Amino acid sequence: MKIAIIGTGNLGQSIAKGLVTNQELTSLYLTKRNLTELKEFEHYKNVVLTQDNSEAVQHTDVLIFAVQPAHLEGVLKKIQSVLTKKHIIISTITGVSVADIERMVGEDKCIVRAMPNTAIAVGKSMTCMCSNALGKQRIDIAESIFNKLGHTLEIPEAQMQAATVICASGIAFWMRLIRATTQGAIQLGFDAKEAQQLAMYTSEGAASLLIQNKQHPEQEIDRVTTPKGCTIEGLNEMEHKGLSSSLIQGIVASFHKINTIKKEQL
Numbered sequence: 001m002k003i004a005i006i007g008t009g010n011l012g013q014s015i016a017k018g019l020v021t022n023q024e025l026t027s028l029y030l031t032k033r034n035l036t037e038l039k040e041f042e043h044y045k046n047v048v049l050t051q052d053n054s055e056a057v058q059h060t061d062v063l064i065f066a067v068q069p070a071h072l073e074g075v076l077k078k079i080q081s082v083l084t085k086k087h088i089i090i091s092t093i094t095g096v097s098v099a100d101i102e103r104m105v106g107e108d109k110c111i112v113r114a115m116p117n118t119a120i121a122v123g124k125s126m127t128c129m130c131s132n133a134l135g136k137q138r139i140d141i142a143e144s145i146f147n148k149l150g151h152t153l154e155i156p157e158a159q160m161q162a163a164t165v166i167c168a169s170g171i172a173f174w175m176r177l178i179r180a181t182t183q184g185a186i187q188l189g190f191d192a193k194e195a196q197q198l199a200m201y202t203s204e205g206a207a208s209l210l211i212q213n214k215q216h217p218e219q220e221i222d223r224v225t226t227p228k229g230c231t232i233e234g235l236n237e238m239e240h241k242g243l244s245s246s247l248i249q250g251i252v253a254s255f256h257k258i259n260t261i262k263k264e265q266l
């Protein structure tokens with residue numbers, strides 16, 4: 001597999017870490033204008049760091065685009081002459097549709113939109129995908145890459161923005177919940193390191209219960225909430241203060257913002 005990441009920033013570096021750890025690669029090209037941040041990848045023998053996007057495109061088959069939305073069109077224009085039908089174009093760009101990309105590179109190209117998250121660095125991304133008609137024929141190749149780096153789900157393109165909020169932004173939302181739990185644990189007497197350990201592994205345990213037991217969260221909550229006990233006391237207080245409601249409102253606000261990103265930047 002010959003893969004290029006065009007725009008190796010926060011997400012691109014997370015994908016690169018996942019790839020060098022979890023995939024057998026013939027070659028991985030990482031591009032960026034300023035390469036100093038990519039030093040950690042220098043020692044991998046099959047990894048090439050370059051500022052030249054055209055060089056990366058010419059030597060690879062799968063192109064993962066991870067530049068900011070405002071930069072995509074300019075980047076695609078400059079590589080247009082070396083882009084061929086053999087390439088699978090995978091865009092992780094928020095708010096940019098398959099039709100937008102077809103307009104930039106032509107309808108005769110194989111286009112997949114993938115929305116991973118930064119947990120791809122540790123092989124735990126939830127990655128949603130959709131494609132154009134040609135991309136559909138080879139989406140299994142994209143799936144095979146992302147399945148080694150977590151879980152994948154093919155969805156209608158109309159749901160891509162919602163998936164961006166839940167899965168990509170979701171990492172930040174969950175981090176804040178873990179941090180808040182850590183702060184609570186410190187207030188109850190744990191030192192900061194222990195507090196984070198308690199919060200991290202408890203959240204991992206909660207997710208693992210749902211994944212392995214295939215249960216609804218409320219079924220697991222019922223197992224914990226002793227009548228007149230401390231769990232229901234805490235849970236109800238959180239709900240009186242708007243826990244579920246504020247999470248839902250935050251998710252919806254994030255979703256509405258995506259439409260403005262596209263209008264502002266493309």
Ligand SMILES: NC(=O)C1=CN([C@@H]2O[C@H](COP(=O)(O)OP(=O)(O)OC[C@H]3O[C@@H](n4cnc5c(N)ncnc54)[C@H](OP(=O)(O)O)[C@@H]3O)[C@@H](O)[C@H]2O)C=CC1
Nearest residue numbers: 007008009010011032033034066067068069092093094168
């Ligand atoms: N961060 C995340 O968790 C997620 C991000 N996304 C999407 O991924 C994209 C990237 O996001 P993120 O990684 O956070 O952004 P970053 O700004 O961290 O990364 C973008 C990278 O693109 C590079 N770049 C800019 N211009 C060029 C160019 N002409 N050629 C090659 N590289 C270039 C920049 O480096 P330099 O200036 O050195 O060239 C920069 O490091 C966005 O579209 C975002 O919507 C999607 C899901 C999750």
Ligand SMILES: O=C(O)[C@@H]1CCC=N1
Nearest residue numbers: 094164165168169261
């Ligand atoms: O915040 C953003 O706009 C990007 C998309 C999802 C994660 N980061």
